[in-house]
Amino acid sequence: MIRISSPVAMLAVVGVCLATPALAASPQEERLLGCGCEDAQLQSYLPFTRAIGVSGIVQGGLTDSAAAAGVPRAAMLELVKALAATIDIDHDIREGDRFYVRYEQAFTAAGDPIEVGRVLWAEIKTAAKGTLALHRFRPANAARESFWLANGQGTLPPELEMPLKSITVTSGFGMRVDPMDQPWGHPFAKASPRQKGPAPGGRWQAPAAALAPSPLLTGAASVNQPTALGLSLGLAPAGAQRFAGFAKNRPASRTMEMHDGVDLAAPVGTPVYAAGDGTVLGAEAKGGYGNWIEIEHPDRLATIYGHLSAFAPGIVAGAHVKQGDLIGYTGNTGRSTGPHLHFEIRVNGRPANPIGNAALKPVRLRGTDLLNFRKVVAQDQAEREREAQSM
Secondary structure, eight states: OOOOOOHHHHHHHHTOOOOOGSSSOOOHHHHHHSSSOHHHHHHHOOOEEEEEEEEEEOOHHHHHHHHHHOOOOOHHHHHHHHTTSSOOOHHSSTTTTTEEEEEEEEEEESOEEEEEEEEEEEEEEEEEEEEEEEEEEOTOOOOOEEEETOOOOOOOOOOOOOOOSOOOOOOEEEEOOGGGGGGGSSOOOOTTTTTOBBOOTSOOOOOGGGGSOOGGGGTOSSSSSOOOOHHHTTOOOOTTTOOOSSSSTTTTOOOOOEEOSSEEEEOOOEEEEEEESSSEEEEEEEEOOOOEEEETTTTTTEEEOOOOOOOEEOOOTTOEEEEOOEEEEBBBSSSSSSEEEEEEEETTTTESSTTOOOOGSSOOHHHHHHHHHHHHHHHHHHHHHHHHHHH
């Protein structure tokens, strides 16, 4: 025999739920078990996404003008960063230039925007640089989307960048006269009857007999000619026979040597930056390189920095660096004739010319990626035309 002690217990037995304050779930219980109302809350929001196109005239800056037209400021950050890799925003985008921005935004059922939105594509008509159009696209092997110019050129930074903020090349990549094997390359050099002394200003001049072409130049298609600045600093022209040096019995045929990088003129102490993301393989004194750094990058690339006066804090073997990180300071250490930075790029362990190297150029879409991107551009333009016709 079952004895019911109270009316509440009786209702519980027959399965009736009492919605009384005494039986309501506490906030702690709702956080742990849920309130059972999640579906109702989701239905109340009913989020949906819309693509919106706006146009306008630049007045007081592109971001401010786009915000006035309705584009969320946060959504413009990625676009402005991409534009900055292509043009000088502060000088090339001016009052009166026209823009079109198509962006994507999520909304609740009540019409309230949620999340930050994102720009799908944009077109800027500038008086300074003409028309620029940037479209969002993700290549087949890319980890994420990014903006691309309408011609297929990327706006992300190139894989590598030059390591100095200001670039002045004194000696390029390739065969050259060894600058250390000339009179100014030795601290105790003295003029001899066969050598003219320093010219006014300290520049050494080769005798006329030394200007005969080197036998090693015969048939050489590419010989590194020092720049005008390099010549003014005393580097001999490529066609000159270099000074034979101070060591006795030096073979006369050693008139040319391979220069595996480029020399960049800079005063001692000029900051040197990592050319790309990578891992420091070494940072130490290394023979003719003087104070030397080597960084290993993805895609079997490596960069070398020579003649440094000092290393930046934390730059040791095994350290990871990002493109643009400070790694050291220019100097005149090792086998060097004056303050400068020796910079090398190696591909699969082999030296490659840094000037015009593909790794320092913006990425371009090719093949199937380019074909797919052109379809995206065509779709974007067609959508804009339909939009204009409906207004």
